[in-house]
Amino acid sequence: MSNTQRPWLAHYPPGVPAEIDVGAYPSVVALFEEACERFRHRPSFSSFGRMLSYGDLDRLSARFAAFLTGDLGFAKGDRIAIMMPNCLQYPVALFGALRAGMTVVNTNPMYTARELRHQLQDSGARAIVVLDNFAATVAEVLGDTAVERVITTGLGDMLGFPKGALINFALKHVKKMVPPYRIDGAIRFDAALARGVRHPAPKPALGHDDIAFLQYTGGTTGVAKGAMLTHRNMVANMLQAAAWVGQNVAAGEEVIITALPLYHIFALTANCLVFMKFGALNVLITNPRDMPGFVKELAKVRFTAITGVNTLFNGLLNTAGFDRLDFSRLRLTLGGGMAVQRAVAERWKKVTGCTLAEAYGLTETAPAVCINPLDLAEYSGSIGLPVPSTDVSIQDDNGRSLPIGEVGELCVRGPQVMKGYWNRPDETAKVLGADGWLHTGDIARMDERGFVYIVDRKKDMILVSGFNVYPNEVEDVVAQHPGVLEVAAIGVPDEHSGEAVKIFVVKKDPNLTEEDLRKHCHDALTGYKRPKYIEFRDALPKSNVGKILRRELREAAARA
Template sequence: MSNERPWLNHYPDGVPAEIDINQYASVAAVLDEAFEHYRQRIAFSNFGKSLTYGEIDALSRQFAGYLTGELKLKQGDRLAIMLPNILQYPIALFGALRAGLVVVNTNPMYTARELKHQLTDAGAQAIVVLDNFASTLQEVVGETGVKHIVTTGIGDLLGAKGVLVNFVLKHVKKMVPPYSLPHAVRFSDALARGAQHDVPKPTLSHDDIAFLQYTGGTTGVAKGAMLTHGNMIANMLQAGAWFGSKIKAGEETIITALPLYHIFALTCNCFIFLRFGGRSMLITNPRDMPGFVKELSKTKFTAITGVNTLFNGLLNTPGFDQIDFSSLRMSFGGGMAVQRAVAEKWEKITGCALIEGYGMTESSPVATINPLVDGAHFSGSIGLPVPSTSISIQDEDGKHLGIGEVGEICIQGPQVMKGYWNQPGETSKVLSADRWLRTGDIGRMDESGYIYIVDRKKDMILVSGFNVYPNEIEDTVMKYPGVAEVAAIGVPDEHSGEVVKLFVVRKDPNLTVEQLKEFCRENLTGYKRPKVIEFRDALPKSNVGKILRRELRDEKKTVTAG
């Protein structure tokens, strides 16, 4: 199968088999082009404040001037950014990339231990941090190599309104724990100082690292995926070619609710739409679903990205079905399996199909997407490989399997990372000598080249020698009307090795265990049926809202079938 590319025969009209990665020398060149073409167009909006491409250009130049002129950071030095979706994020991001620095995206929700590991592992010399999370940084900064700290408040770029926002967050909502970072510089001061300096023009190549994007926290200690300028350019061009004329230059407004520090939103919302002069609506706290729905009701948006839990949350929030969806043309799901029940309800309410794609941090992230064609509906597949990408289903020994055979999904293409930062051993576990990336996801390919995920390798449940895939169980149970969210894991059992345990968040408070078990008896074969069902008020989730089955497994509740 490695030499066949059946998917090419099923590409939408106009989508090329290959992209020309040499179109841009670096991500900075992509930025320069967008700033020049779309100067008057709004680039980012947040809390009612908007900045044009021209304004972002000027502000990010000032920030680059600060990093190199004041802090004397050199090409290849690492800058950590610990911010949610606020206007300061793209300014810091673009400033760092224009200065030739390596961006270390840092989850603001990190504990002190996780933060220390990442800053130390990356060798970060500087960090931009939101006031709300500065107390965490204070705990560990002395044990890291960080020499320079820039702090900022959510309201700092919002004008007069921002003063009020900062006051309320700190003194009314008590969301800014006190901290002491005596040598920190405020973001606005950094911009003012940076304006005094010329912006360097570093010579960047495709091989230079643009991001250390940390991943694998779900499988142990987080590792920094080295994503190069070439990787990021490739993925922008691959997705851009795939969307083709569906993206209208200078006319798109995309809802950015997933955090930009996560690779999905970083590439798909920020960079892909930036090339086309898109406007990104930054949602700072999407967990406040009523507030999120209110924001959506104020804007005519054309595109939205999300994970299954985000779409499901919106669908279950009062007022969502009253929003004007007449401009919405693109809804993209990824990051975790999109459940059919959620996708079908999304299309019914919004009139826009929920199109699933697939990728991972190590592939910058997009590897496959379903075709964006008129009349498309949710397919249950993760789509076809994007241009210049090959997908192979392989067995444990790296042998390429045939059509319909189930094995590990492997990716090859110019978007695949250079490797893990300072981790050659870990790199060799996932990257073969001929640059096939082992994803850890189990799947199959059909005769047309469509890929179907069966499940995560590590989440598979083994019941009496039968493989049970949690995705299938969860997908089935989600069809029951009284269920809001569900997670399936395997728990030890003395008779069958493991049995399926379900964790369910109820939509209907009267839902009983027996009702669910009866539904499962009708819809699942014997060994797949959950033997244990536990109701919960909430399920543990990652920073992007992905349900963490691992945390449920780690509770180590050994139960026998009951």
């Protein structure tokens, strides 16, 4: 694509290049090792007041890598699942696994047994690192998977004495947040680090084509698929985003608030990798849903950057004390994962003095595709301009590129586009053409300056607090209830989460109640996937071939 077909280049912020040099780093590990060398004495991650320097992270992750290869005998390319919220163990396990040449399978700690079983079976993970709070779920499915080793840890295990011991005691015995479990042969995380000292740190040859992450997503269907994100994909997107924000940050001086979970691709790339390149401190927020507690944590640090989804920013703005925080150093607020609402963006600017810049990405693009210029005076309603080395095309149903201003499917091509879906060539072929264009399924238009505007999302996907919910999965679960004849799931507007799940049910058993269905869904679906609204109907609208028409249900819900 020529520069005349890349109108966005003429409107790039000062200092942002048209292209990045993806060959600058052969792997994510090379970036990590450079950061640890350059910023060895700077703080890298903090949690509950405990700080790890880049030197600490280097040393501990090397031990974990040595444990994986020297003690357990794992090899390059083996998969390891990490099932933890934001805590200090996460970056140690993450970079340890990558340094061992393994592929990280990021796993949502809130998964139900059904969801976890599928992901572990599909990925073929040989090991899993899990926080005690969620180990009971692992214990339930372990026998159905290829997992050979389980490494367990308590939230307080890396926080030092007595704080760590007090936190672990409170979680288990006071708050009752650690269900009892038994996993024969499980190894404690601190014991793994101690055992790693006995072995040399591995140095596998890693290149651009090696898979760094299996990042699970529903894509356009309800069956979770692992997007194969290579070291090239991750390095490219890190460099693309770093080039975009580089004029707004100062190496070794940044403090970024990481409230989105690091197992989510947005925080993984934007917070962990991009800001690691700048030697930043990532302040890990373990439970951002506790908004008063979150604001108390923010009051302890003069932060320079924060990322989040619309619901997170809205929640902070509506929490007592937030408007009294010190925002004097805040230079970067980046919103993604779901549409940023104008009212939230305008209020954020008024309270903090910092523009909330919207970005757009996908799991399949590691994730950044478009980012707004950070010097925007106010919210624009656009998802921004394509990042360096990225082509964006608005295409019709026949794959033809449409003129400026016309509405079509947003397609993306660039070094950050995934290798494909793990063991799913059929699903890969549906979205990724031989010409390199990834079909996002999102409907958009581009203006004459190259700014992209999302007109509509994937037609059926529901976006709850930045997480994709796929109607097929919800419907499959509900349909398993013996009292259900037919079911359809849609997204409806929700002031707290952007959208919420609503299901329409035709009863098979006339005695079926809302409570029956809520209990059924509670056991099989993670919280954000569970229906918030349930409506019983005598029949569902269908096409002439019997396909349920969700569009008509959405229109009816909008009129209600």
